[in-house]
Amino acid sequence: MESRYYDPEIETASRDKLRRLQEKKLKAIVQHAWDRSPFYRKKFEEANVTPDQIKSRDDISRLPFTTKEDLRKDQQEFPPWGSMLTLPIEECQRIHMTSGTTGQALRVVDTAEDWSKFCHAHARMLYAYGIRKTDMVMPAFGFGPFIGFWATYYAAEEIGCTLLATGGFKTQQRVNTLVAYPITAMGCTPSYAIYMAEEAKKMGIDLRKDAQIRITWHTGEPGGGIPSVVKKIEEALGCKAFDFIGSTEIGPWGFNCEFQSGLTHINDDWALAEVLDFDTDEPVGPGQTGELVLTNLERRANPFLRYRTRDIVTVADRTCPCGRTLFCLEGSVLGRLDDMKKVRGIIVYPSRIEEIVREFKEMDEFQIVFTRVHDLDEIIVKIDPVAELARGSYPGFQNKVEKALQVGLGIRASVEIMEHGTLPRWDHKAKRIVDERKDVPF
Numbered sequence: 001m002e003s004r005y006y007d008p009e010i011e012t013a014s015r016d017k018l019r020r021l022q023e024k025k026l027k028a029i030v031q032h033a034w035d036r037s038p039f040y041r042k043k044f045e046e047a048n049v050t051p052d053q054i055k056s057r058d059d060i061s062r063l064p065f066t067t068k069e070d071l072r073k074d075q076q077e078f079p080p081w082g083s084m085l086t087l088p089i090e091e092c093q094r095i096h097m098t099s100g101t102t103g104q105a106l107r108v109v110d111t112a113e114d115w116s117k118f119c120h121a122h123a124r125m126l127y128a129y130g131i132r133k134t135d136m137v138m139p140a141f142g143f144g145p146f147i148g149f150w151a152t153y154y155a156a157e158e159i160g161c162t163l164l165a166t167g168g169f170k171t172q173q174r175v176n177t178l179v180a181y182p183i184t185a186m187g188c189t190p191s192y193a194i195y196m197a198e199e200a201k202k203m204g205i206d207l208r209k210d211a212q213i214r215i216t217w218h219t220g221e222p223g224g225g226i227p228s229v230v231k232k233i234e235e236a237l238g239c240k241a242f243d244f245i246g247s248t249e250i251g252p253w254g255f256n257c258e259f260q261s262g263l264t265h266i267n268d269d270w271a272l273a274e275v276l277d278f279d280t281d282e283p284v285g286p287g288q289t290g291e292l293v294l295t296n297l298e299r300r301a302n303p304f305l306r307y308r309t310r311d312i313v314t315v316a317d318r319t320c321p322c323g324r325t326l327f328c329l330e331g332s333v334l335g336r337l338d339d340m341k342k343v344r345g346i347i348v349y350p351s352r353i354e355e356i357v358r359e360f361k362e363m364d365e366f367q368i369v370f371t372r373v374h375d376l377d378e379i380i381v382k383i384d385p386v387a388e389l390a391r392g393s394y395p396g397f398q399n400k401v402e403k404a405l406q407v408g409l410g411i412r413a414s415v416e417i418m419e420h421g422t423l424p425r426w427d428h429k430a431k432r433i434v435d436e437r438k439d440v441p442f
């Protein structure tokens with residue numbers, strides 16, 4: 001019988017074996033960073049730590065953290081690659097850039113070997129979603145410098161899938177491609193999956209019937225881990241939708257599996273995960289929430305050691321029925337430390353608001369505004385309803401959403417129902433959150 005796992009010896013290894021493997025790789029990457037990266041040599045010296053002090057996995061706490069700000073400063077000071085780079089650029093093969101929504105885009109470089117391991121880590125995820133070599137795969141993205149779905153292409157190739165790239169295609173062309181060819185699997189941002197289904201509808205195409213997609217996976221935005229968004233995509237495309245979690249700096253580190261159990265598996269042999277208390281930076285236990293700090297164990301050109309992801313996650317206190325022994329998180333990334341909003345002293349995650357409003361079929365598009373009225377913080381959720389919703393139903397709809405938000409957030413939020421078509425639609429990275437307040441907490 002075909003195995004459920006792509007790398008059974010890793011995915012079902014004992015925790016002890018995984019720990020020893022992580023330890024071995026950690027020592028090697030720390031030594032490499034010390035020997036070859038001026039950025040890390042300086043950082044280690046400032047923190048008074050040398051590679052010989054890293055004897056076990058727990059010794060990782062001796063290492064200094066790396067932040068996005070460190071990376072930005074390093075690349076400004078030593079343009080364009082920064083002093084973190086451990087090899088001459090001509091020995092590297094691939095350059096990717098962060099999407100750079102805040103500040104200047106950052107560059108992350110990989111050797112051929114780094115990249116091959118990167119794609120392998122991603123192939124394991126595709127396999128866990130149920131992708132097999134008999135699938136025809138369409139990565140629906142622009143093939144620009146953003147790392148996004150690049151690895152999807154090579155990961156699917158590694159599995160042996162048939163690939164049809166659509167970089168440069170407009171949405172209508174992609175919809176036509178899905179209808180014309182037996183494409184069974186697709187990777188794109190969650191917003192784009194929903195947008196595609198809506199565009200298809202306008203073209204008189206129902207992707208559930210007219211296309212053959214059975215599996216999709218999503219990254220670039222948190223939606224792939226928000227149950228109501230996943231449900232919406234699954235209903236619109238007639239498929240199973242999965243969460244592909246990664247970043248330019250660390251690579252593909254987290255995924256859910258065909259059981260859709262609400263847990264996120266971490267590629268332990270690729271990224272060593274720590275979940276640290278927001279205030280003390282001490283590791284938190286099962287069932288507890290903290291900031292995810294990741295150490296990439298395999299990328300040699302740009303090693304990222306103890307990288308503060310700013311992602312808020314909860315350590316799982318249960319196991320997945322799939323039998324994987326990899327380190328697990330409860331749910332997906334719950335939010336970003338940078339996105340966490342404090343409203344009248346209460347912490348609010350915009351992703352939670354999204355989850356609540358997406359439950360309503362009357363909702364087409366939305367915007368969340370944090371504002372201050374008479375020195376008091378207010379949350380205003382603007383809702384752009386579906387065209388079919390009769391004007392007379394607006395007040396009742398508004399009332400229903402306000403009640404759901406009050407229950408779901410534990411704090412009052414005002415809802416405004418707009419004219420249909422008022423709010424902007426997003427095809428890729430959606431910007432649905434507006435914070436108008438000055439002197440915002442955090």
Ligand SMILES: [Zn+2]
Nearest residue numbers: 257259320322
């Ligand atoms: Zn699982």
